[in-house]
Amino acid sequence: MGRKNIKDLRRQEIVKAFYKTAKAEGLQNTSIAKIAEAMDVNPSLILHNFKNKDELVLALIDYILSRYQKIYSTQKDGTSIDHLKEVLNNLFSRKWNALISDDVYYSCYSLIFRNNVIRSKYKELHDSLRVWLESHLLECIEEGSLKLEDPKRTANLIYTILEGAYYYLCMEKNVAKKDEIMEQYKQHAYDILKLEA
Missing domain, CATH: 1.10.10 (Arc Repressor Mutant, subunit A)
Structure with a gap:
């Protein structure tokens, strides 16, 4: 052992x-x-x-997933809605960039078009991120602080906004502009949930 x-x-x-x-x-x-x-x-x-670099890439994708889990870490105190807001604020911030380099992430991502195992790993990674957000939404529903008809669909919609935002923002060099755009996307997520930011 x-x-x-x-x-x-x-x-x-x-x-x-x-x-x-x-x-x-x-x-x-x-x-x-x-x-x-x-x-x-x-x-x-x-x-x-x-065995080879391909096996290392698969391990790297697992590493990326483990790093991304940190974005869901919240303060122990507080209600479920407090935790959800903290997670949303983390998701729509540059904390992602501190966890994993966009260059490494998207270089690995581009391999999904040539390697089915890597495609499966990335799908697993993205599905996990959605499930984690959905679990926060369900906790808020149980707490009575959020009303949603379909938390899974809502989590998917918020992630679609988030993924599009990060993809687009990789091309923006101006940091102030990046922050302004990300704030707009975050507000869209809060609007979907009918919450005050």
């Missing part, structure tokens, strides 16, 4: 080094040799843990 934990830790360490290298060099320019150099290890250590 201890051996498995050490192996898991080593794999996580490699994936983090892969992410950092891909962020600095670009995903397409990142090789096993460059990751090994960044870690100051022999490339055979990486190949002992991952």
Whole structure:
């Protein structure tokens, strides 16, 4: 059992080094040799843990999902509606960018068109994000602080707005303009929920 934990830790360490290298060099320019150099290890250590770069990319997508879960962390105190507002404020903020580089995210995303396993991983990632938001909506409904006919559909709609916003904002260089546009999109989400921002 201890051996498995050490192996898991080593794999996580490699994936983090892969992410950092891909962020600095670009995903397409990142090789096993460059990751090994960044870690100051022999490339055979990486190949002992991952068969090839494709397997590393799959692990990277799992890493992205685990990072995105942090956006759902809320203060322990407060009501369900307080937690939902905190999550919405996090979702429609630049906290996403601090979690995962847009460059790495979209470079991995582009692989869905050529690799069915990566497509499935990304679908799983996006479905999970929607389910997490839906669970917050359901908690608010149970609390009596929110009235929705179809929380699943509402979560999907909010995520459609969010994904479109981030895709578009990748092209905007002006930080103030980005914040202004994101604030508008956040307001749309609050309007859908009939909540005050």
